[in-house]
Amino acid sequence: MNLEKITFNDDEKDVLQELINIAYGNATAIVADILDAFASLSVPIIEVMTINELLFKFNNFKHSSYFFSTQAFIGDFSGECAFFINEESANNLAKHLDIDNVADLDDAILELTNILTSSLTMRLAQEMHTEVTYSLPNISKIPLSELSNSKTLQYYSQVIVIDTKLNFKEQHIDGQIFILTKDGSMQWLKKQLNIILKSLI
Amino acid sequence: MAQETAKHNFEISDITQKIIANIDSGVLVLDDELNIHSFNKWLELHTSLKEEKVLNKKINDLFNNINVKILTRKIKTALKIQTPTYYTSNTSKYLIPIQNNQIGTSKYSFMQQDVSIIPLCDVKKLVALIITNKTNMANTHALLKENIVVVEKLHNEVIKEREIIDRRVLLVKINKELIITDASKAYLKLSNYTKDQLLGKSFFSFKKYNFSKKLKEEIIHHIKTQSLFKFEYKTIIKNAEELWFKVTLVPEYDINDKHIGFLLFKNNITASKELQTHQEQVILNSRFTAMEEMINMIAHQWRQPLSQMSSIFINIKLKKDLGTLDAQYLDNAHNDIYNTIQYLSTLIDDFRGYFNEDEYITEVAFHNIFEKSKIFIQSNQKIDKITYIQNIDKDLKISTYKNKLIHVIVNIFKNSIDAFKDKKIKNKKITINATKENNYILIHIIDNAGGIKKDIIKKVFEPYFSTKSKNRTGLGLYMSKKIVQENLNGTISVTSNNENTDLLIKLPLQL
Numbered sequence: 001m002n003l004e005k006i007t008f009n010d011d012e013k014d015v016l017q018e019l020i021n022i023a024y025g026n027a028t029a030i031v032a033d034i035l036d037a038f039a040s041l042s043v044p045i046i047e048v049m050t051i052n053e054l055l056f057k058f059n060n061f062k063h064s065s066y067f068f069s070t071q072a073f074i075g076d077f078s079g080e081c082a083f084f085i086n087e088e089s090a091n092n093l094a095k096h097l098d099i100d101n102v103a104d105l106d107d108a109i110l111e112l113t114n115i116l117t118s119s120l121t122m123r124l125a126q127e128m129h130t131e132v133t134y135s136l137p138n139i140s141k142i143p144l145s146e147l148s149n150s151k152t153l154q155y156y157s158q159v160i161v162i163d164t165k166l167n168f169k170e171q172h173i174d175g176q177i178f179i180l181t182k183d184g185s186m187q188w189l190k191k192q193l194n195i196i197l198k199s200l201i
Numbered sequence: 202m203a204q205e206t207a208k209h210n211f212e213i214s215d216i217t218q219k220i221i222a223n224i225d226s227g228v229l230v231l232d233d234e235l236n237i238h239s240f241n242k243w244l245e246l247h248t249s250l251k252e253e254k255v256l257n258k259k260i261n262d263l264f265n266n267i268n269v270k271i272l273t274r275k276i277k278t279a280l281k282i283q284t285p286t287y288y289t290s291n292t293s294k295y296l297i298p299i300q301n302n303q304i305g306t307s308k309y310s311f312m313q314q315d316v317s318i319i320p321l322c323d324v325k326k327l328v329a330l331i332i333t334n335k336t337n338m339a340n341t342h343a344l345l346k347e348n349i350v351v352v353e354k355l356h357n358e359v360i361k362e363r364e365i366i367d368r369r370v371l372l373v374k375i376n377k378e379l380i381i382t383d384a385s386k387a388y389l390k391l392s393n394y395t396k397d398q399l400l401g402k403s404f405f406s407f408k409k410y411n412f413s414k415k416l417k418e419e420i421i422h423h424i425k426t427q428s429l430f431k432f433e434y435k436t437i438i439k440n441a442e443e444l445w446f447k448v449t450l451v452p453e454y455d456i457n458d459k460h461i462g463f464l465l466f467k468n469n470i471t472a473s474k475e476l477q478t479h480q481e482q483v484i485l486n487s488r489f490t491a492m493e494e495m496i497n498m499i500a501h502q503w504r505q506p507l508s509q510m511s512s513i514f515i516n517i518k519l520k521k522d523l524g525t526l527d528a529q530y531l532d533n534a535h536n537d538i539y540n541t542i543q544y545l546s547t548l549i550d551d552f553r554g555y556f557n558e559d560e561y562i563t564e565v566a567f568h569n570i571f572e573k574s575k576i577f578i579q580s581n582q583k584i585d586k587i588t589y590i591q592n593i594d595k596d597l598k599i600s601t602y603k604n605k606l607i608h609v610i611v612n613i614f615k616n617s618i619d620a621f622k623d624k625k626i627k628n629k630k631i632t633i634n635a636t637k638e639n640n641y642i643l644i645h646i647i648d649n650a651g652g653i654k655k656d657i658i659k660k661v662f663e664p665y666f667s668t669k670s671k672n673r674t675g676l677g678l679y680m681s682k683k684i685v686q687e688n689l690n691g692t693i694s695v696t697s698n699n700e701n702t703d704l705l706i707k708l709p710l711q712l
Binding site for chain 1: 268270271274275277278281282283284285286287288289291292293315317
């Protein structure tokens with residue numbers, strides 16, 4: 001675990017924001033096409049934070065009934081996507097996809113997680129001239145209150161959190177996605193951002 | 202060059218075919234209309250369907266459990282985003298029904314599957330489905346889930362029991378440095394202290410415990426040797442109330458068997474201590490009463506011999522004054538005085554023995570015990586005109602605390618004498634029958650004083666129970682029962698009818 005604090009200067013942040021905007025534009029189009037519904041993704045907020053700060057952010061979801069799914073992406077740029085969707089939105093998603101049993105509802109949430117993770121990270125990786133592969137998505141059964149004990153989270157010291165909100169206005173589906181990247185990837189990302197910066201000069 | 206490239210591609214293709222044929226996963230190629238384009242050996246073996254029989258057939262026609270809508274959507278998604286989509290065994294269980302042939306305790310009849318749908322050709326709309334057996338993992342998950350439920354249940358029970366212990370058990374914890382580290386709610390409630398007032402205090406320096414030097418040394422010894430120790434002590438709680446505790450000191454160990462301190466389980470014995478003090482007072486009262494009666498008896502017994510000796514002395518003086526005193530008279534007078542003094546001395550010994558606490562077990566003929574007992578109630582015998590009838594074998598002997606047994610018999614006699622008072626009964630009699638039965642002696646003391654009423658017969662052995670005059674203490678039969686049970690290792694019981702009361706004492710011949 002690398003405890004050295006990694007920071008991004010303003011130029012690096014600008015490039016990263018730009019790359020993410022492209023990826024999110026792509027994701028919005030794919031999600032809308034596949035699910036046959038108009039989706040909007042809010043402008044992503046990029047923050048570097050510690051795990052404790054992240055858990056504090058997740059704390060907001062403890063107070064209501066949420067589904068919490070994750071999917072890891074692996075490569076030079078690796079990490080995990082965490083997707084929160086509340087019960088009402090999940091039911092609306094099920095209705096939209098003509099799903100009528102709980103197992104299929106879980107499957108639909110995983111499918112949405114997969115679509116979001118793939119469409120976001122694949123494009124981001126392409127922009128940074130690398131490739132990523134994916135693990136199976138997973139619906140976390142651990143209560144959010146016990147999230148701080150999660151082994152996976154203990155592997156991180158600090159994370160880049162790319163936080164955005166997904167909204168299908170007509171279908172009343174809201175979700176929140178966090179792209180979390182591990183320490184090694186942050187070093188790699190910083191390096192790639194600087195390569196892109198140099199190519200722009 | 203082109204030939205080499207073609208050769209290389211052929212070789213790679215051959216290798217890939219071999220891998221697909223032998224890989225421990227199902228590999229299936231579908232188009233977006235769900236037609237089968239490839240069906241590997243693993244699938245052939247697990248489904249008993251040959252590839253040539255399934256090619257170009259729709260998968261949902263072969264396996265009718267498949268949800269066409271979901272599978273079609275996943276294929277289209279994979280082709281659209283050009284990354285895999287998935288079924289997971291956690292949520293979807295399986296795509297292709299394959300009987301689980303595992304010998305063992307699998308929870309599933311069908312193989313649990315993870316399925317990755319990988320985009321192959323966007324033009325031909327082909328995807329590959331990689332099917333992985335996840336039954337073992339699913340079994341582990343299911344088992345874990347079941348055990349989590351059991352563990353949660355046990356955990357809740359432990360919490361509940363801990364709460365009950367906390368509320369009901371008087372418990373104080375100390376660490377190895379003898380600092381108080383915890384106290385149960387029950388103890389805090391009883392002692393009226395808060396945790397803040399107790400925790401962090403040294404066990405010995407907490408002044409309210411007030412141990413004696415000897416007890417403190419004993420406690421320290423058991424703490425050093427980490428051994429169990431039981432002791433009693435008196436303490437003053439916050440509202441200045443005195444409490445007695447019986448304490449069990451138990452060494453405490455952690456899960457690695459490392460000694461971490463001590464548990465002090467306390468039992469509030471204040472009520473039983475008060476009862477004990479009360480009983481001691483009862484016994485003392487009884488002794489005082491008995492001594493008072495005894496002094497009266499001694500006075501009574503001595504009066505006649507003293508008056509007899511006084512007459513002898515007066516006659517000696519008269520005969521001397523008249524000049525008629527001769528040697529023969531003096532010898533006779535000397536013998537009479539000597540015998541009387543001997544009698545008085547024996548009386549003193551008998552009375553002293555009656556109160557002797559430190560007597561030894563002696564063998565004695567039972568009729569002697571009866572005779573000695575009668576001495577103590579002689580005065581009543583004459584006044585009340587009671588006839589004593591004894592049916593005692595002269596050879597019947599008993600090894601016991603003689604004086605204690607006399608004490609019991611005298612108490613019973615007195616009880617009978619009291620019962621005769623205020624009743625006009627002709628031929629008052631007390632009968633004592635003593636017989637040997639196996640290794641016991643059975644002593645029946647029967648009076649004809651009119652019996653005891655049924656509603657009170659159960660209470661006759663209780664302290665302070667008396668149906669007689671206010672001068673009686675009501676302790677006689679209570680003390681008798683206590684002596685018989687605690688000192689003489691016997692039993693005592695009572696039966697009664699309208700005429701007679703029968704006290705039965707059963708004692709071992711050899712104590």
